[in-house]
Amino acid sequence: MSKFLLSAIALAFSTMAWSQTLFSYGTKNVSKDEFMYSFHKNNVDTGSRTTAIKDYLDLFVRFKLKVQAAHDAKLDTLKNLKNELIAFKEQIAPLHMVDKKTMDFLTAEAHQRAQYDIELQYIFIAYRKDTSARIKQPITEKELLDANAKALNITARLAKGESFGNIATQFSDGPDAQTNKGYLGYVTVFSLPYSFENAVYNLANQQVSQALKNEDGIYFFKVLQKRKSIGKITAQQILIALPDQTTADEIAKRKALAEDLHKQLENGASFDTLVKIFSDDRSSNTHGGMLTEISIGTYEPSFENALFALKKDGDISPVCQTSFGFHILKRISLSPIETNLLKADPSLRDQIMQNDRKKIASKAFEDSSLSMAAAKKMNTNEKDFLLKHLDQFSDEYNLQVNDFRDGNLLFEIMDRKVWNRSAIDIEGLKKFHSVKKSNYVWRHSVYAWIITASGNEMAEKMIREYKTNHSLYQLKASYSDVALIDSGRYEASELINVGEEHAKDGFISEVSINQVDGSATFVIVVKKFNDPTVKSFSEAKGSVVNDYQNFLEDNWIDSLKKKYPVVINQKILNQLFNLPN
Numbered sequence: 001m002s003k004f005l006l007s008a009i010a011l012a013f014s015t016m017a018w019s020q021t022l023f024s025y026g027t028k029n030v031s032k033d034e035f036m037y038s039f040h041k042n043n044v045d046t047g048s049r050t051t052a053i054k055d056y057l058d059l060f061v062r063f064k065l066k067v068q069a070a071h072d073a074k075l076d077t078l079k080n081l082k083n084e085l086i087a088f089k090e091q092i093a094p095l096h097m098v099d100k101k102t103m104d105f106l107t108a109e110a111h112q113r114a115q116y117d118i119e120l121q122y123i124f125i126a127y128r129k130d131t132s133a134r135i136k137q138p139i140t141e142k143e144l145l146d147a148n149a150k151a152l153n154i155t156a157r158l159a160k161g162e163s164f165g166n167i168a169t170q171f172s173d174g175p176d177a178q179t180n181k182g183y184l185g186y187v188t189v190f191s192l193p194y195s196f197e198n199a200v201y202n203l204a205n206q207q208v209s210q211a212l213k214n215e216d217g218i219y220f221f222k223v224l225q226k227r228k229s230i231g232k233i234t235a236q237q238i239l240i241a242l243p244d245q246t247t248a249d250e251i252a253k254r255k256a257l258a259e260d261l262h263k264q265l266e267n268g269a270s271f272d273t274l275v276k277i278f279s280d281d282r283s284s285n286t287h288g289g290m291l292t293e294i295s296i297g298t299y300e301p302s303f304e305n306a307l308f309a310l311k312k313d314g315d316i317s318p319v320c321q322t323s324f325g326f327h328i329l330k331r332i333s334l335s336p337i338e339t340n341l342l343k344a345d346p347s348l349r350d351q352i353m354q355n356d357r358k359k360i361a362s363k364a365f366e367d368s369s370l371s372m373a374a375a376k377k378m379n380t381n382e383k384d385f386l387l388k389h390l391d392q393f394s395d396e397y398n399l400q401v402n403d404f405r406d407g408n409l410l411f412e413i414m415d416r417k418v419w420n421r422s423a424i425d426i427e428g429l430k431k432f433h434s435v436k437k438s439n440y441v442w443r444h445s446v447y448a449w450i451i452t453a454s455g456n457e458m459a460e461k462m463i464r465e466y467k468t469n470h471s472l473y474q475l476k477a478s479y480s481d482v483a484l485i486d487s488g489r490y491e492a493s494e495l496i497n498v499g500e501e502h503a504k505d506g507f508i509s510e511v512s513i514n515q516v517d518g519s520a521t522f523v524i525v526v527k528k529f530n531d532p533t534v535k536s537f538s539e540a541k542g543s544v545v546n547d548y549q550n551f552l553e554d555n556w557i558d559s560l561k562k563k564y565p566v567v568i569n570q571k572i573l574n575q576l577f578n579l580p581n
Contacts, residue, residue, distance in 0.1 A: 096390060261278060444500045
């Protein structure tokens with residue numbers, strides 16, 4: 001059972017007026033805000049709002065009483081729970097040391113930019129041509145001056161109207177600039193460093209950026225065109241790779257092979273088969289050449305242009321060449337960009353937390369928190385001050401910590417009071433079964449064999465053999481190595497393709513195919529029992545344990561309600577029924 005079952009917020013709102021208290025237990029008050037936070041977080045009922053709130057209120061009251069019982073038992077002082085809480089705080093702290101307003105802005109901005117792809121050319125002036133020496137020594141002042149002088153020269157040429165492509169061909173240190181005129185292909189949000197992205201998304205078509213710098217050198221970008229985002233594509237590929245050191249003859253041979261494979265595909269050859277035989281991509285050739293979902297700005301322009309030119313699922317691209325070799329691509333599916341910000345929000349925030357944007361949100365949090373600390377005259381001399389005092393600056397952090405703590409306490413107290421007790425109290429279980437025998441009755445039971453074969457062909461073969469020799473034990477002896485064969489007493493309604501109408505001796509069910517793994521299951525009914533009959537303790541044990549746990553829990557809750565009387569504020573509860581979702 002999950003440690004986080006019915007996990008809820010445990011922040012006390014003891015200073016709230018009674019008008020805002022939804023219910024109390026003993027001397028503790030629970031506000032409507034606390035309850036509604038937990039309700040919206042955990043409730044998935046899409047039916048009647050009134051019914052959903054009533055049902056959840058009962059669960060929430062029980063949850064509060066159980067957590068209180070855990071505190072009464074001093075379980076919050078257990079070393080293992082304290083260590084787990086410390087580890088959890090360390091794990092989530094970095095996620096909360098970001099400014100909420102800044103994150104909201106960055107998320108909305110990223111979502112808006114994700115709706116468009118931008119086609120770019122670029123010019124790159126490297127501070128140092130030999131990058132192998134960069135780690136050993138910093139960029140010198142002369143290297144910086146030389147690069148800046150080149151950038152000024154390029155700026156002047158661009159101002160005079162000289163062709164961007166010609167300048168890239170002459171001066172850019174970008175790979176292949178002499179042959180592709182600095183063509184970068186399409187990019188989208190998160191493709192470039194944030195400062196560069198800001199620059200290109202603010203350019204109009206055919207406009208060139210100012211000189212942009214990072215630790216490697218100086219960049220100029222030209223926007224060729226903008227288009228509505230295509231989305232992300234899942235694809236298969238066949239790769240005929242080019243070795244690092246190769247000759248022109250070898251390149252020609254490999255290109256010819258790729259072209260021949262493409263012709264075979266056009267004539268109906270199986271893409272999967274050719275992948276297995278010819279593809280050199282070790283990361284994908286063992287599973288049909290399938291690639292992870294591809295977004296714009298991830299691969300080389302020639303690869304992406306070929307892939308995103310495919311108009312429909314199943315289309316196959318012409319052979320395209322990259323620095324890795326020759327590719328043939330097959331489109332499997334297209335996932336459009338999410339236009340709804342609320343739906344896109346979680347994914348975008350995850351990407352921001354892995355992106356250089358996070359530094360902006362972290363700096364904003366640091367500035368605002370330290371200002372708040374100064375106003376409160378808190379000592380901020382410690383280097384890790386914010387990390388140690390995060391609970392004073394982030395409500396969301398507090399909520400998540402309290403959720404985790406109370407979830408652990410709930411699990412521990414339930415294990416002690418209910419789960420473990422029911423597992424070891426065999427005499428109590430047997431007595432419970434004896435008293436409640438009428439609850440554990442066979443209605444339409446059968447003795448049956450459940451057989452799962454590797455596929456439909458194997459299942460049909462086994463059925464034919466059984467119909468010939470009518471020996472289940474011979475079937476088990478012959479096929480137990482290649483099929484899962486189980487037997488026992490079951491309710492007919494529980495068996496696939498059987499049901500009460502087929503609960504008769506000798507019935508063989510239809511074969512049911514598992515769509516995930518292709519396995520095939522069928523049932524042979526051996527005997528129909530003369531029911532109703534009472535289940536023995538061993539036959540009913542699973543249900544008895546579950547019912548006994550509920551019995552123990554209900555009795556425990558009744559005792560807790562006597563210790564901590566629960567009072568519902570009906571006026572506030574009625575208001576909750578009428579609030580909008």
